[in-house]
Amino acid sequence: MIDVVQNLHHVMQALFATSFTWAMTALGAAVVFMAKDVSKKVLDGMLGFAGGVMVAASYWSLLAPAIEMSAGKDIPAWLPAAAGFLAGGIFLRGFDKVLPHLHLGFPIEEAEGIKTSWQRSTLLILAITLHNIPEGLAVGVAFGAVAAGFPAATLPAAIALAIGIGIQNFPEGLAVSIPLRREGMSRLKSFWYGQLSGIVEPVAGVIGAAAVIFAQPILPYALAFAAGAMIFVVVEEVVPESQRGGNTDLATMSAMIGFAVMMVLDVAFR
Secondary structure: OOHHOOOOOHHHHHHHHHHHHHHHHHHHHHHHOOOOOOOOHHHHHHHHHHHHHHHHHHHHHHHHHHHHHHHHHHHHHHHHHHHHEEEEHHHHHHHHOOEEOOOOOOOOOHOOOOOOOOOHHHHHHHHHHHHHHHHHHHHHHHHHHHHHHHHOOOHHHHHHHHHHHHHHHHHHHHHHHHHHHHOOHHHHHHHHHHHHHHHHHHHHHHHHHHHHHEEEEEHHHHHHHHHHHHHHHHHHHHHHEEEEEEEOOHHHHHHHHHHHHHHHHHHOOO
16 A cells, blocks of 8 residues: 555645545544434543544654654754644634634533534534644645655655544544434434535645645644644543543543554554
């Protein structure tokens, strides 16, 4: 598989990789055709797992390469990683303040962003869509880093990142479609909107892959930026959602398993 991917242009690599992560979101959303509801316990465990994968990916696939790329330069090796990481969090914070959205399990009164009269279902979809922007960006930047020829960035590692993000997208797709079905929406519509929340990933992936080639000096900052955006999502949204239903031990252990899975993927693929 790696040989086939290697022959593609890096933007096409990013497109195919993020199309896979989008497909995993759709696969999770397709659960709605088999079940009208999923227990809160299962959903919390899946969200915990997703959070663990995102934290591991942020370090192993993004921050560590960013620090390695910055070694031996005129500035401290930690500076691009730290600056990019904080910038990613600030960017997502700004998006979070503006984009109307509602976290899973929260009452409509606790919707965030600009106040609107949009329905609860629309706000739920936008919340997961917000999750997916940094994920697509992370995959795209990883493939762009490979094309830029940095020794710290390898094609197997970029593929491992895409696989890890894809795995954790399954529960995210499910987390949209099942609540929509529970609120009375048809199975087809629930699935449609569930998979639609992941459509931003190919868009963000292509943008990320193309951007780093045109501005290679910012690559360490871009990798760290994606990491900061993902960590913001984990701490601000995924972890609180997974802990809200009272299944704290399950969600925590699932997060640790997710972290271990992503760590193994990244190290094994190098």
